[in-house]
Structure formats: C-alpha cells, structure tokens
Amino acid sequence: MSILELIDVRKTFAAREGAQVALDGVSMSVERGEFALLMGPSGAGKSTMLKLILALERPDEGSIKVADRDVHRLTADSVPFLRRNLGAVFQDFRLLSEATPQENVGLPLRVVGVGTNEVRERSREVLLRMHLDPDLKRPVKTLSGGEQQRVALARALVTDPPVLLADEPTGNLDPDLSRDILDHLVEIQSRGTTVMLATHDPVVPSYVPVTRILHLDHGLLVRNEVTPRLRAISDRHDAAAAAAEVA
Amino acid sequence: MTRGLRALGYVFVRGVTGMRQSPLVQTVAVLTMAVCILLLGTVSLLLINAEGVVDGWGVDVPLTVYLNEEVPEEDALALTERIAALPEVDHTELVSPAIALERLQDGLGTGASVLEGVEVQMLPTSIEVYTQPESPEEFSAALAGRLREVKIVEEVAIVGAWASALNDGLGALRTIAGTLALLVTFACVAITWSTIRLAVFARRSEVEILRLVGGTRRFVRAPFVIEGAIQGVLGAAFAITLLAFGFHSLAPHLERGLSLFLVAGAVRFFTVFEVMLAMGFGALLGVIGARIAVARYVEI
Numbered sequence: 001m002s003i004l005e006l007i008d009v010r011k012t013f014a015a016r017e018g019a020q021v022a023l024d025g026v027s028m029s030v031e032r033g034e035f036a037l038l039m040g041p042s043g044a045g046k047s048t049m050l051k052l053i054l055a056l057e058r059p060d061e062g063s064i065k066v067a068d069r070d071v072h073r074l075t076a077d078s079v080p081f082l083r084r085n086l087g088a089v090f091q092d093f094r095l096l097s098e099a100t101p102q103e104n105v106g107l108p109l110r111v112v113g114v115g116t117n118e119v120r121e122r123s124r125e126v127l128l129r130m131h132l133d134p135d136l137k138r139p140v141k142t143l144s145g146g147e148q149q150r151v152a153l154a155r156a157l158v159t160d161p162p163v164l165l166a167d168e169p170t171g172n173l174d175p176d177l178s179r180d181i182l183d184h185l186v187e188i189q190s191r192g193t194t195v196m197l198a199t200h201d202p203v204v205p206s207y208v209p210v211t212r213i214l215h216l217d218h219g220l221l222v223r224n225e226v227t228p229r230l231r232a233i234s235d236r237h238d239a240a241a242a243a244a245e246v247a
Numbered sequence: 248m249t250r251g252l253r254a255l256g257y258v259f260v261r262g263v264t265g266m267r268q269s270p271l272v273q274t275v276a277v278l279t280m281a282v283c284i285l286l287l288g289t290v291s292l293l294l295i296n297a298e299g300v301v302d303g304w305g306v307d308v309p310l311t312v313y314l315n316e317e318v319p320e321e322d323a324l325a326l327t328e329r330i331a332a333l334p335e336v337d338h339t340e341l342v343s344p345a346i347a348l349e350r351l352q353d354g355l356g357t358g359a360s361v362l363e364g365v366e367v368q369m370l371p372t373s374i375e376v377y378t379q380p381e382s383p384e385e386f387s388a389a390l391a392g393r394l395r396e397v398k399i400v401e402e403v404a405i406v407g408a409w410a411s412a413l414n415d416g417l418g419a420l421r422t423i424a425g426t427l428a429l430l431v432t433f434a435c436v437a438i439t440w441s442t443i444r445l446a447v448f449a450r451r452s453e454v455e456i457l458r459l460v461g462g463t464r465r466f467v468r469a470p471f472v473i474e475g476a477i478q479g480v481l482g483a484a485f486a487i488t489l490l491a492f493g494f495h496s497l498a499p500h501l502e503r504g505l506s507l508f509l510v511a512g513a514v515r516f517f518t519v520f521e522v523m524l525a526m527g528f529g530a531l532l533g534v535i536g537a538r539i540a541v542a543r544y545v546e547i
Contacts, residue, residue, distance in 0.1 A: 111460055111461050
C-alpha cells in the first residue's frame with residue numbers, strides 16, 4: 001500500500017530566461033515503511049519534490065497523494081494537519097537558533113497544545129534516543145552541525161509521524177557525522193517510519209539499506225529501482241495486516 | 248486546561264518574546280504611537296472640558312425663567328408642568344434656590360468662600376426649559392414673550408448669539424477631534440503595519456519552521472498580532488500617562504482662571520472607563536495594523 005504517490009507531476013518556476021522546469025511529468029509511489037532514496041545532481045528537482053509533498057509549493061499539473069489524500073486538494077486550513085504527519089529535516093537544520101534543544105524539539109507538540117509536562121517528557125525521550133543531552137540549556141546555535149541535525153531529527157520525530165522527509169540532511173556535515181545521521185535514519189525506518197531521503201551523495205546507497213532508489217535529472221525521473229529489501233518490508237506489512245484482520 | 252488555551256498561552260509568550268528580539272524598533276513604534284495618541288488625547292480632553300465649561304455656563308439651556316420671590320412651590324410646579332406640556336419643549340427642570348446655590352459653589356471651585364454668608368433665599372427659583380432640537384428658532388423668543396406676561400415670572404433669559412457662537416466653536420472642536428481621530432487611526436495602523444512587517448522579515452525563519460511543524464494560520468500569525476496589540480496598549484498607556492501628568496500640573500491654574508467665569512468645577516481628566524477605552528482603542532489599532540501585515544507577509 002503506497003503512502004506517497006506522485007502522478008504526472010509538473011512544476012515550473014518563473015525565471016528571467018523563461019519558465020524553469022523543476023519537475024517534468026514525474027510519477028512514482030513509495031510503500032509504507034520503505035526507505036526511499038531520492039538521488040540526482042543539484043538542481044535535479046529533489047528539494048522541489050519534497051516541498052510539493054509538504055505542500056510548501058503547489059504543482060502546475062498532476063497530483064500528489066499522502067496516504068491516499070490529494071495534498072493539493074486540501075484547504076489551506078487542512079494543510080497544517082497534513083504537515084503534522086510528515087516529519088521533515090533539511091540541510092540547514094531549520095531550528096530556532098536562540099532556543100534550547102528541548103524547546104526546539106517540543107515545538108510540534110506546542111503547536112497542537114500539548115501541556116508543558118508532556119512536552120518536556122516527550123522531548124526528553126526523543127532527545128535521548130538521538131543521543132543528545134535533554135537538559136542542555138544552551139541555544140542550539142552553539143551546538144555542532146551534527147548535534148543540530150540530531151535536534152532537527154528529534155523535532156521531526158517527536159510527534160511520531162508515519163513519514164519522514166529528509167532533504168540533504170548530511171549536506172553540511174563531515175563524513176563521520178554524516179554516517180551518524182544516516183544510522184539514525186536507518187534506525188527510524190526500522191521502527192516502521194517511511195523515510196524518504198534526498199541526497200546527491202553517491203556513497204549513501206552503499207551505506208544505507210534502501211528499498212527504492214529514485215533518480216532525478218533535470219526534473220525527469222530517469223530511474224525508479226526497487227531493491228530486494230522492499231519485498232521483505234511488503235511481506236512484513238502484509239503479515240501485520242493479516243494479523244490485525246485475524247485479531 | 249484545553250489544548251486550545253495552552254496553544255494560546257504559548258502564542259502569547261512567543262509574541263512577547265518576539266518583541267524582546269527587536270527592542271529599538273519596538274520602542275520607536277510605541278513612542279510614535281504614543282505621540283499620535285497623545286495628540287488625539289489632548290484634543291479629546293480639550294473637547295470634553297470645553298463641553299463641561301459650556302454646560303456650566305448653561306448655554307445648552309435655551310430658556311431660563313426666573314420666578315418672583317416667595318412664589319408658592321405648587322405654583323412654580325404648575326408652571327413647570329404647563330411649559331413641559333408644550334409640544335416644542337423637550338423637558339423642563341425646576342431649580343430651587345438651594346440647588347442654585349450649590350451650582351454656584353461648584354462653579355466657583357476653590358473661590359467658593361466668597362459665597363460665605365449668602366442666604367439661600369437671596370437666590371430666585373427658576374425653571375430651565377429645554378426645547379426640542381427640531382423646534383423653530385423663533386419659538387424660544389415667542390415663548391419668552393408669553394412667559395413675561397405670567398404674574399409669577401420675574402424675568403426670562405434666552406441664550407443669545409454669543410452662546411450659539413460658543414456652540415459653533417464646540418462644533419469645530421468636535422470636527423477637529425473627529426478628523427484627528429481618523430488621522431491617528433491611520434497613522435497608528437501604518438506604524439504597526441510597518442513594525443510588524445519588519446518583524447515578519449526578521450523572523451522569517453521562525454515562520455518557516457512553524458509552518459513546517461504544522462502550525463495553523465492562526466498559530467503562526469497570532470504572535471505578531473499580539474505584538475501589535477501590545478504596542479498599541481503601551482502607546483496608549485504612555486500617552487495617557489503624559490497627558491495625566493500635564494493635566495494635573497495645569498489643572499490648578501485652569502481652575503483658578505475658570506472660577507472667574509463661575510465654571511471652575513467643570514475641568515476634569517478622563518474617567519477610568521475612558522482610560523480603558525483609550526487603551527482598548529490603542530490595542531485595536533495595533534491589532535488592525537498587525538493583521539494587515541501578517542495577511543500580506545505571512546504565508547501558510
């Protein structure tokens with residue numbers, strides 16, 4: 001069962017030299033629980049695809065479905081509720097630089113009006129999972145790049161979203177820290193979260209046990225390769241669904 | 248506590264925190280709003296007091312009928328009721344010598360000591376006649392003529408041209424206050440709009456993050472609107488404080504001057520309700536300015 005689906009999506013941006021095509025008729029789907037890798041050189045359309053899924057941009061044509069709901073048919077008031085089900089991390093971390101790690105991680109919970117004690121507890125839990133000190137009182141801007149990215153990951157996961165979108169999360173990190181972040185992403189996917197990782201780093205597929213490799217080039221989806229790991233995940237989900245049905 | 252209230256609390260804290268991030272801009276905005284509101288407050292206070300002075304002089308009473316000495320009360324009441332029954336008359340008020348003395352003492356303010364030894368009986372009983380607003384101008388003169396024929400009437404005083412000039416002046420002051428209110432509204436809204444626009448640009452990344460984590464339109468925009476409201480309230484509070492300081496410094500001198508015209512007690516500062524109204528007005532202007540800015544610059 002697909003959790004993310006793009007059908008014939010086209011997106012252009014206005015530029016001085018005419019319309020710049022970011023995505024050109026892209027169709028693809030990602031199953032629940034997958035670790036999908038979105039690859040391609042800079043400017044291939046990876047970030048645009050993630051922004052479209054997050055409803056931060058609107059497609060010119062085509063439709064984008066998250067859990068069978070067409071993202072761009074949602075009303076403006078419903079879009080925030082979609083985003084609460086999509087964790088997102090970016091190359092530039094996108095953290096409140098003056099706030100502490102716990103304040104940053106608690107933000108998605110504050111948005112939905114969770115009480116202070118519960119926010120503290122859940123933030124602590126997920127920060128510990130990311131091997132960060134939950135009681136750190138320093139602003140996040142004083143942390144290292146790797147620590148900041150782990151704070152961003154913790155924030156993305158604190159609401160336990162079914163999908164995590166990661167846009168070049170290792171782009172600003174040295175190789176050791178990059179591996180650390182990738183290890184965390186693998187661990188997150190192993191708990192059942194669907195992960196979609198956009199990267200231009202060719203080393204990543206050999207390091208991460210991905211289920212699908214999507215390759216974009218100049219806005220075109222030139223490769224949609226399923227790895228043997230996908231069957232194992234599908235079998236796992238089928239078994240879980242069957243067990244639920246029997247129960 | 249519901250989730251909505253908790254989110255509101257958080258939004259309020261973010262609004263206040265946001266203000267602390269740009270203290271200079273906020274201070275300039277609050278002071279500029281204060282100057283605008285101070286201007287409006289000064290004119291409003293002038294208007295309120297001018298109306299008080301005019302009331303004190305009794306120019307809003309078109310006709311005053313002074314009765315003879317020792318007129319029986321029932322006769323005075325009967326005449327009052329007969330006048331009140333006329334269709335052109337709105338209402339009448341019988342003013343006893345005791346009330347007249349009390350008014351005179353109020354009018355003299357601190358100079359009321361000059362009335363020591365004045366007996367109540369020395370003042371005449373009078374009837375104040377308030378005509379209908381739509382009654383013809385010549386009615387007062389005609390009624391005065393008829394009343395002068397009545398046996399118990401000593402004298403009838405009609406508001407003259409000077410009083411209508413005073414009322415015209417008051418009207419002009421009302422127009423100035425109204426125009427100023429419009430200008431101040433526009434200026435305060437523009438100031439808040441401009442400050443909040445700057446705040447949105449300065450905190451663009453925060454807005455982006457709140458959008459990403461699923462903040463609703465209201466949740467993302469509310470801290471800026473709260474910021475605008477606080478600016479308005481602070482601006483109004485500062486203006487009223489300055490105005491109160493100025494008023495209380497000048498009031499004794501004004502009282503002394505006005506006591507010469509028997510209207511010393513007419514000078515007053517804003518009531519608590521009016522002060523609250525001014526603060527509310529400031530908050531409303533801040534909210535309007537901020538809402539316009541966020542509607543334009545904060546996308547969801």
